[in-house]
Amino acid sequence: MALTQLSTRMQTGTRNSAPASDETRIRIRDVTLSYGNLQIIGGISLDVAAGETVCIIGPSGCGKTTLLRMLAGLAKPTSGSVELDGSMIAGPNRSVAIVFQDYGKALLPWRTAAGNVSLALEARGFPSAERPAIIRDLLEKIGLGRHADKYPAEMSGGMQQRLQIARCLAQEPKVLLMDEPFGALDAMTRQVLQDEVLGLVASTGATMVFVTHDLEEAIYLGDRIVCLQPNPGRVGRIVDVSLSRPRDQLLTREDPEFLRLRRELYDLIKDDHQ
Amino acid sequence: MRHLSLRKLLLGIGGLVLFILVWKLVTDAKLVSPIFFPGPERTYAALVKGLSGGALLQQTLQTIQRMLLGWLLASFVGILLGALVGISKRARAFIAPMLELLRPLPASAMIPVAIAFLGFSDHMVLVVIAFGALWPMLLATIHGFAAMEPRLYEVSQVLGLSRLEVIWKLALPSAMPMILASLRLGLTISLILAVVGEMLASREGLGQSILAASRSFRSPDLFAGIVILGAIGLVGSRLLSIAERRLLRWQATSR
Numbered sequence: 001m002a003l004t005q006l007s008t009r010m011q012t013g014t015r016n017s018a019p020a021s022d023e024t025r026i027r028i029r030d031v032t033l034s035y036g037n038l039q040i041i042g043g044i045s046l047d048v049a050a051g052e053t054v055c056i057i058g059p060s061g062c063g064k065t066t067l068l069r070m071l072a073g074l075a076k077p078t079s080g081s082v083e084l085d086g087s088m089i090a091g092p093n094r095s096v097a098i099v100f101q102d103y104g105k106a107l108l109p110w111r112t113a114a115g116n117v118s119l120a121l122e123a124r125g126f127p128s129a130e131r132p133a134i135i136r137d138l139l140e141k142i143g144l145g146r147h148a149d150k151y152p153a154e155m156s157g158g159m160q161q162r163l164q165i166a167r168c169l170a171q172e173p174k175v176l177l178m179d180e181p182f183g184a185l186d187a188m189t190r191q192v193l194q195d196e197v198l199g200l201v202a203s204t205g206a207t208m209v210f211v212t213h214d215l216e217e218a219i220y221l222g223d224r225i226v227c228l229q230p231n232p233g234r235v236g237r238i239v240d241v242s243l244s245r246p247r248d249q250l251l252t253r254e255d256p257e258f259l260r261l262r263r264e265l266y267d268l269i270k271d272d273h274q
Numbered sequence: 275m276r277h278l279s280l281r282k283l284l285l286g287i288g289g290l291v292l293f294i295l296v297w298k299l300v301t302d303a304k305l306v307s308p309i310f311f312p313g314p315e316r317t318y319a320a321l322v323k324g325l326s327g328g329a330l331l332q333q334t335l336q337t338i339q340r341m342l343l344g345w346l347l348a349s350f351v352g353i354l355l356g357a358l359v360g361i362s363k364r365a366r367a368f369i370a371p372m373l374e375l376l377r378p379l380p381a382s383a384m385i386p387v388a389i390a391f392l393g394f395s396d397h398m399v400l401v402v403i404a405f406g407a408l409w410p411m412l413l414a415t416i417h418g419f420a421a422m423e424p425r426l427y428e429v430s431q432v433l434g435l436s437r438l439e440v441i442w443k444l445a446l447p448s449a450m451p452m453i454l455a456s457l458r459l460g461l462t463i464s465l466i467l468a469v470v471g472e473m474l475a476s477r478e479g480l481g482q483s484i485l486a487a488s489r490s491f492r493s494p495d496l497f498a499g500i501v502i503l504g505a506i507g508l509v510g511s512r513l514l515s516i517a518e519r520r521l522l523r524w525q526a527t528s529r
């Protein structure tokens with residue numbers, strides 16, 4: 001019962017290919033951010049449609065994390081505006097979930113997998129009688145069904161990152177922010193998790209902003225790819241990805257369009273790294 | 275693993291036996307006058323006599339009660355105040371320097387002050403114990419709260435946890451390893467101050483009993499009292515380590 005309850009509430013549109021809606025979920029307008037005299041973000045404008053997956057790539061230090069933190073309400077722009085569904089993002093908000101890269105620090109080491117997911121439900125005021133069923137369904141969904149009683153220290157990096165995603169899903173967010181979530185994982189785990197995340201995003205209709213330094217990951221996941229340029233961080237190019245969905249680790253990556261995009265992005269990024 | 279802890283236990287018992295043997299050799303050789311330094315047998319006899327018929331059992335219970343009451347009071351106040359100060363950066367900046375200034379004060383320096391206010395009473399001893407044992411817990415809680423992973427604070431903001439939930443569900447558990455270590459230290463301090471307080475204010479307990487035995491040259495009774503104090507310290511610290519291991523189970527695997 002809990003799962004159906006959860007998924008119907010999360011269901012804002014199922015999609016197979018392009019974004020399901022033209023509605024703008026996130027609107028970023030002329031955003032700058034400075035720490036003291038140092039400008040980190042130098043005027044970024046970007047719209048993200050509801051249900052869309054936007055990947056952000058760029059050399060390290062160009063402000064990807066900072067941009068994501070502004071979307072999460074954890075950092076305030078120095079000027080410009082960031083809006084969610086037409087209203088300003090004034091601070092952290094349950095409807096915007098974020099998966100941090102350093103899963104080891106983002107999880108509660110003294111709580112089991114189930115306990116970590118529970119935290120999100122407790123914050124939402126779910127009565128304790130309803131929590132176990134929802135937690136079980138979420139852990140099942142993300143492939144941690146048999147590890148509910150494990151502590152983070154007993155879990156591999158891939159499992160810990162899964163757990164962080166499960167906790168985010170328990171928020172039932174409209175927007176899922178991901179900051180290089182799979183950067184520390186091995187190639188195989190990474191691919192499995194990419195597919196799981198795509199599946200979750202498709203079934204919940206969530207909007208995703210996914211930061212990565214891996215070009216192929218960006219192409220594989222995204223509807224659009226935003227290339228940031230450094231000093232200060234700003235949008236260099238936006239590339240549309242017209243690959244069909246659902247995507248497939250072998251077929252999609254062999255698609256001539258995939259290869260063409262990889263070449264195009266590689267040339268773009270190479271210039272920034274010089 | 276099991277094997278290892280068995281070996282540790284045997285080693286510990288071996289050390290204790292060796293200690294008693296050396297003790298016996300030293301007293302049998304009369305290196306020190308037996309009037310001041312009884313052997314293990316005489317100490318054991320005094321111990322059995324005192325615990326079975328004499329007042330020793332009553333005194334032991336008195337001292338344990340004093341120690342526990344003072345310790346509980348100190349723990350409660352220390353953790354509560356520590357949480358209040360530790361949760362706010364501003365309160366920490368305001369209060370921490372003052373605490374660092376007060377902390378090196380020996381608890382025994384507080385005894386005259388306590389006597390001035392409360393006289394030679396059980397309350398006075400209790401206040402001295404609680405005051406002395408308060409510091410480690412207060413400081414450990416403040417430091418534990420301050421050391422909370424900042425990322426977890428961000429998680430709490432994104433999830434929308436209330437301030438009380440942040441204290442209860444994030445800050446307190448992450449300070450728990452430090453708090454538990456300070457609870458152990460606090461118990462030792464409580465025992466020491468219970469004994470000192472009993473000696474100074476002549477309240478019933480092991481402290482007074484040890485002092486009386488030494489004044490009337492009943493050295494076996496004196497040593498029996500010391501042995502019991504050692505045992506109280508040992509058992510208390512053992513019980514707390516067991517609790518610690520249970521409460522910090524989540525850490526065990528990461529080490």
Ligand SMILES: Nc1ncnc2c1ncn2[C@@H]1O[C@H](COP(=O)(O)OP(=O)(O)O)[C@@H](O)[C@H]1O
Binds near residue numbers: 040058061
């Ligand atoms: N709190 C901060 N204070 C000062 N500088 C910061 C702070 N956070 C990030 N920066 C700087 O902002 C720049 C962008 O950082 P970040 O957004 O983490 O980049 P990216 O995620 O693209 O690697 C870096 O040069 C970094 O040193």
Ligand SMILES: [Mg+2]
Binds near residue numbers: 064065066
């Ligand atoms: Mg980053």
